[in-house]
Amino acid sequence: MPIKIDHHIQTLPATIPFVAPERTERETGKHFLARLGANENNLGCSPNAIDAMARIASQTVGQYADPENYSLRAALCQHLGIEMNNVVIGSGIDGLLGLIVRIFSSQRDIILTSAGAYPTFNYHVAAYDRTLKTVPYRDDHEDLGALAEAAQKLRPSIVYVSNPDNPMGTWWPAKDIEAFIDQVPEDTLIILDEAYGETAPEGTLPALDCSRPNLLRLRTFSKAYGIAGLRCGYAIGHSELISPFDKIRNHFGINAMAQAASEAALKDQEWLAQTVATNAAARDELSAIALKNGLTPIKSATNFVTIDCGQDGAFAMQVLNGLMERRIFVRKPMAPGLDRCIRVSTGKSDEIEQLSAVLPAVLESLK
Known part of the structure; x- marks a missing residue:
C-alpha cells in the first residue's frame, strides 16, 4: 500500500x-x-555583516546556533525599545507567516487579506486548509476601510495588511493604520507586514505598542539590510502572542551566520x-x-x-x-x-x- x-x-x-x-x-x-x-x-549588506559571517565561517560554523537567538533578540530590544518577550525571530517573514497561520487559526477558519497582496501568505493559508477571503485594492492601495468592514462582518481569525505595500509600493500614514487597527474586532489577529518599513517616509510606521493583544508586526533583514539570502526576520507583539511560537518553531532554524550578520547589520545604522x-x-x-x-x-x-x-x-x-x-x-x-x-x-x-x-x-x- x-x-x-x-x-x-x-x-x-x-x-x-x-x-x-x-x-x-x-x-x-x-x-x-x-x-x-x-x-x-x-x-x-553592511561590511560589518560580511565580517560577522566570515568570523562564523572560520570559527564556529561547525557548532549549532543559539536556539534562543538571544544576542540578536537583545540587540533588537535595545534598538526598538521593547522587551525580550515581545520579539521572536523567524526564517524571514515567509517563515513567520506560516507559523502565524498555524498558531492563530484552525481548520476552515476565515482569513482575510487584499486581492493581489503578498501571495506567500495565501500559500500558507491554503496549506493549512483555512478559508481565504479578499477585498480588492482601491486606487492602488490596500483598502483599509474595506478590510476593516469585512473584518467586522466576517470575524476572521486573521487579517493581513502590509504597509508599505507589495506589489504596488504604496503606503498609508501611521494615523490611518492606527485607525484601521482600532476598527478591527479584538478577537481578530492583525498581521501588519512592515517588510519595507526602513525605506518608507517618516510618519509611515506607527509607534511600537506591544500592549495591543491582537497585533503582530513583521519586519525583516531581507530588504533594506540586504541579507535576503540568509532568511532572517522577526515578529513584534504582546508577550501572549509571542510565547506560542516557542511551542512549534524550528528552534535551530535561524543559522549562526544569519544571527550574527543580522545583529551586525542592525548595529550599522x-x-x-x-x-x-x-x-x-x-x-x-x-x-x-x-x-x-x-x-x-x-x-x-x-x-x-x-x-x-x-x-x-x-x-x-x-x-x-x-x-x-x-x-x-x-x-x-x-x-x-x-x-x-x-x-x-x-x-x-x-x-x-x-x-x-x-x-x-x-x-x-x-x-
Missing part, C-alpha cells in the same frame, strides 16, 4: 509563490543582465541610512525611465517601482516577456486591476542602465 499523505495536502497543486530567476536562467540557458524582479537589495538614500535615488531614476517611455510610475515607498503600462494585463505581460527575452528580470502583479503594471526593483546603476537601454525597443515591438 502507498504511504499515506494527508488528504488536504493531496488536493493542493505543487507550486511556489514566485518563479525564481535561477529557474528561468536554467530553462533558457541565458543569464540575466539585470536582476530587477525580486525586491532584493542589490547593493549588498550609518550604512543603512546610506543604502536607503541610494535606494530612493534609484526609485527616482526608474520613475524617470518610465515617464520617458510614456509609462506611469506609481509613487513608491519601497525598494521597487510599480509601473502602469497603460493598457490591460495582457499588454503588461507582453512588456514583461519582452524585457525577460532581453535578459532583464522583472515581475508583475497578477490580480485583476493591478495586472496592468510591471514591478521593477531598484538595483545597481549598470542594471538600471540595461533596463533603460532595452525598454524602448520592447515597447516599439508591441506597437
